[in-house]
Amino acid sequence: MSDQPRYQPETLAVRAGQERSQFGEHSEALYLTSSFVFKSAAQAAKRFSGEEVGNVYARFSNPTVSMFEERLAALEGAEDCVATASGMSAIMALCLAHLKQGDHIVASNSLFGATVQLFNNILSRTGISTTFVSHTDPTAWEAAIRPETKLFFLETPSNPLTEIADIRVLSEIAHAKGILVAVDNCFCTPILQSPLALGADLVVHSATKYLDGQGRVLGGAVCGPKKLTEEVFKYLRTAGPTLSAFNAWVLLKGLETLKLRVEAQAANAARLAAWLEAHPKVARVFYPGLPSHPQHDLAKAQQKSGGAIVSFEVKGGREQAWAVVDHCQLLSITANLGDTKTTITHPASTTHGRISPEARAAAGIGEGLLRIAVGLEAVEDLQADLERGLSMID
């Protein structure tokens, strides 16, 4: 759509990337095919050599996957997007496409758990090392730079404490040394935050979360300028963690309602956060949309709203936190997030359970902490559900 008017996100979400077949279908078609046929031996040769653009084999490209890629790229304001089988394979592809043995990553110390494992246990075996630094202190990032540093990797807001990393400032620090900046934009989605416009070079997604938004499929993506995504594509086409056509089709439909869902879920979250902050059994609420959040001003400048993830600490410890979880009848007890159904999780015993108690305490993840990923239910119903458990705490 590059030669067309600059459309608003609502329009891009339902229109960008659509390619109609000869049948004139209104809804995007699902092309369940692993390979594509050619009109002649000569055409096959041209397709394989890249002389003629077109589909060859679904590990390389598929029209349904291409439609999803184009739509997400449009929403992120990116020149290009490469879809992957999951969020983790997007991060793996980004790293293996742009890093080699001896290279060094500086990363936030509050990344998604599997990303930490990927850097520490898998990339480390290929001779790519990582230094983890304070999420919120840009001077720590600058101090960690070595001659071999090639990548800054961050995720903001952080999980579960919703701390904000300053994308613009970190991008300036990185670019002064020729270092690439990649931002995991899973929590905010392009609806609430545009990392590329703030200076980042690449955006990664777990499409499994808000982009699907209805808890159905796994998917991921890397968005950015073509000169950077091209390397990611080359890795994918060889290594193979491509997005399936079916999942791409589900995600295409998910994108159509992304703005409506994210804005409604964030509005619910803002109301719930304010209610929790005033609750006598709650010690502290972590939500970027609240004036009490230590980085509220940065969040307001960087994000369009506080998002839909709210964490809070109940008065007491694990026993009190678990009592709240166990009295929920409506909220789903699961660590997933980004769904239309509200979920509740106790980070210290689930997502962050493998970290030592000392490291958890240092990271500020207490035994009384709960994380809610707010969905589309009525706030009154969510409050009543939480109140059942909170009323049990003395």
Ligand SMILES: *Cc1c(COP(=O)(O)O)cnc(C)c1O
């Ligand atoms: C879930 C998640 C991932 C990993 O995505 P998968 O699709 O589960 O592989 C990466 N980053 C963040 C912030 C996530 O929440």
